[in-house]
Amino acid sequence: MFVSILGLLILSILIYFKIADHYNIIDKPNERSSHEYITLRGGGIVFYIGVALYFFFCGFSYPLFALGLSIIAVISFIDDIKAIPSRVRIVFHFAAMLLMFYDCGLYSLPWYYTFIALILSTGIINAYNFMDGVNGITGGYSVVVLASFWYINNYIALFIDNYLIYIVLLSLLVFNIFNFRKRAKCFAGDVGSVSIAFIIVFLLCKLIVQEKDMSYIIILLIYGVDTVLTIVHRLILKENIFVAHRKHMYQIMSNELHIPHLYVSLLYMAAQAVVMSGFFVFKYDGLWYFLIAASVMGTIYIGFMVKYFKLHR
Numbered sequence: 001m002f003v004s005i006l007g008l009l010i011l012s013i014l015i016y017f018k019i020a021d022h023y024n025i026i027d028k029p030n031e032r033s034s035h036e037y038i039t040l041r042g043g044g045i046v047f048y049i050g051v052a053l054y055f056f057f058c059g060f061s062y063p064l065f066a067l068g069l070s071i072i073a074v075i076s077f078i079d080d081i082k083a084i085p086s087r088v089r090i091v092f093h094f095a096a097m098l099l100m101f102y103d104c105g106l107y108s109l110p111w112y113y114t115f116i117a118l119i120l121s122t123g124i125i126n127a128y129n130f131m132d133g134v135n136g137i138t139g140g141y142s143v144v145v146l147a148s149f150w151y152i153n154n155y156i157a158l159f160i161d162n163y164l165i166y167i168v169l170l171s172l173l174v175f176n177i178f179n180f181r182k183r184a185k186c187f188a189g190d191v192g193s194v195s196i197a198f199i200i201v202f203l204l205c206k207l208i209v210q211e212k213d214m215s216y217i218i219i220l221l222i223y224g225v226d227t228v229l230t231i232v233h234r235l236i237l238k239e240n241i242f243v244a245h246r247k248h249m250y251q252i253m254s255n256e257l258h259i260p261h262l263y264v265s266l267l268y269m270a271a272q273a274v275v276m277s278g279f280f281v282f283k284y285d286g287l288w289y290f291l292i293a294a295s296v297m298g299t300i301y302i303g304f305m306v307k308y309f310k311l312h313r
Contacts, residue, residue: 044192050171215286
């Protein structure tokens with residue numbers, strides 16, 4: 001089955017390239033970009049296709065999650081083609097997440113857990129979208145995240161069908177073939193970064209609800225530190241945090257320090273892998289480990305910005 005699905009994923013992305021090229025669905029470099037060439041946008045649609053194949057091949061499991069993903073993928077793909085006002089996007093995002101929460105088992109908890117989850121999930125999805133800026137970072141980092149979910153599912157707590165993890169990993173493999181390279185064939189686009197973020201939020205929410213352990217949020221620690229501290233930094237600079245920028249740590253690395261994109265992506269992958277390795281060793285002190293790891297990574301971020309942010313100015 002996996003060989004057939006891999007073949008279908010490769011075929012689907014190649015067909016999408018023809019469609020994107022015909023309809024001029026491209027990403028043109030601008031003053032905020034970290035790339036120099038016109039590149040096809042929306043290759044991350046393969047993440048949605050992977051889940052759709054899982055849904056049809058594996059007994060129509062998690063139907064409301066699949067429906068929510070369909071909603072958020074469609075609105076994000078439209079946004080890749082023609083900009084949609086943020087107030088319209090957020091309505092569709094909320095609807096998709098509220099559907100997904102049912103398959104997470106969240107509605108068995110008091111109502112305020114849903115409100116908290118909605119805010120956190122919105123933040124994670126937007127952060128994932130913001131972090132999609134250099135070749136390989138979304139696909140590579142997501143491989144580490146999905147591998148962490150696989151380890152937890154098989155050695156700590158069974159919380160999800162392994163087939164879903166395997167098929168999403170296959171979709172990431174296919175995407176990385178075309179994106180994790182010096183000159184990318186395609187970018188994820190909003191449809192890709194938002195879809196994979198939605199998938200990860202579903203897995204994380206389902207895990208936390210089942211295990212009642214918030215320390216699992218550490219699965220997204222590196223992205224979280226970069227996103228949250230960049231927002232704090234921009235607030236200190238009295239900037240509008242809703243305006244696009246190039247102030248993330250990974251952007252300073254690639255744009256000002258001229259570190260090759262793939263090295264930056266590999267660094268983020270390695271950092272998250274190291275953090276998760278430590279978490280698995282110290283799992284029974286998970287909350288304390290999370291706080292210590294977040295403090296260490298936050299200190300590294302601050303030290304980096306103190307030393308190198310002047311280059312951005």
